[in-house]
Amino acid sequence: TTRCAASPEPAAVGAAQLDGAEDFEVLEEDEDDLSELPPLEDVGRARGPLREDAQSSERGPGEAAEDPQEWLDVLGSGLLKKKTLVPGQGVESRPRKGQDVTVRLRATLEDGSVVEENPSLTFTLGDCDVLQALDLCVQLMEMGETALIMSDAKYCYGVQGRSPDIPPNAALTLEVELLEAQDAPDLELLSGKEKIGLANRKRERGNFYYQQADYVLAINSYDIALKVISSSSKVDFTPDEEAELLDVKVKCLNNLAASQLKLDHYEAALKSCNLVLEHQPENIKALFRKGKVLAQQGEYREAIPILKAALKLEPSNKTIHAELSKLVKKHADQKTVETEMYRKMLGNPRASSAPVKCKDKLTWSIPWKWLFGATAIALGGVALSVVIAARN
Secondary structure: OOOOOOOOHHOOOOOOOOOOOHHHHOEEEOOOOOEEEEEOOHHHHHHHHHHHHHHHHOOOOOOOOOOOOOOOEOOOOOOOEEEEOOOOOHHHHHHOOOOOEEEEEEEOOOOOOOEEEEEEEEEEEEOOOHHHHHHHOOOOOOOOOEEEEOOOHHOOOOOOOOOOOEEOOHHHHEEEEEEEEEOOOOOOHOOHHHHHHHHHHHHHHHHHHOOOOHHHHHHHHHHHHHHHOOOOOHHHHHOOHHHHHHHHHHHHHHHHHHHHOOOEEEEEEEHHHHHHHHHOOOOOHHHHHHHHHHHHHHOOOHHHHHHHHHHOOOOOOHHHHHHHHHHHHEEEEHHHHHHHHHHHOOOOOOOOOHHHHHOOOOOOOOHHHHHHHHHHHHHHHHHHHHHHHHHO
């Protein structure tokens, strides 16, 4: 396997239970809860490698890429360093992002304990399929080169380590030999089984990053998996393979929505949920996350019936119960606030005795007006009679 610096395949924690994790954050398949890694840094911005390229541009095959005794500070931070032990075949032989590379790997702790040995590890360069320390440094290696990499825990297994052999916050030393680099296979020519396997590997890598709370890299891996699934094909798939591809697609979209929701990318998460529901209208996870997205946007009126639909599909789910109860209360509070706001806009902030007084005042004011008017008319009539009588 190529997952996480060729680490042994981690045991699954178990089938995801919908009510077994807070806020439905369980993914389609749980992975080992490993350490947090930062987003992959762009090695192209590192000053050290750029200077090396400039100095070595006219170097012929077999000449040293750098002084074998000199450490290259890959990111300029001192946390990731590379040293050439055996020179390679020249700068032009360096692998490119997107190629499938094969390396020999040996990883040790600071005390010399060997925690990883793999004579032939293959992964797609730049897809974040392995440790960042490995993915970054192999881009700077030449074909046939053997290099020593010293990496801070930040670019390895981070604050949690890898049970049972790598402790938390452990720096690693990697000895790497670049054996082969070739273009990745044409997606159009992959068989159904091959396409399913590739998509699942990318999805599992996304799960790995999700468990580390590195949601940016999780989204990257799920996007790659979805591109694999949606790519055109010149090969006919069996109905079973088509169904399995759809199942992987739904899992990726659900997990993509969960990651987007963590980053407050509500519109993107809503789109991912809707894509799931197009294929599976009764997918509980998609319904739950769609309801939660709408709730985060303040759309309680729309969110409540969606959560009710999810609860109807699984009445015993405590997580949906709790979220629905919370939304109903928030919706009631929202209506109260809106009602009060409308009253203030109309100049009538409270439903008090004031309207009654106005009504009473109005009730008394009308008869006095009528009385005054009638009196004026009567006096006018008398005056007119006097004038007529005087003329006669």
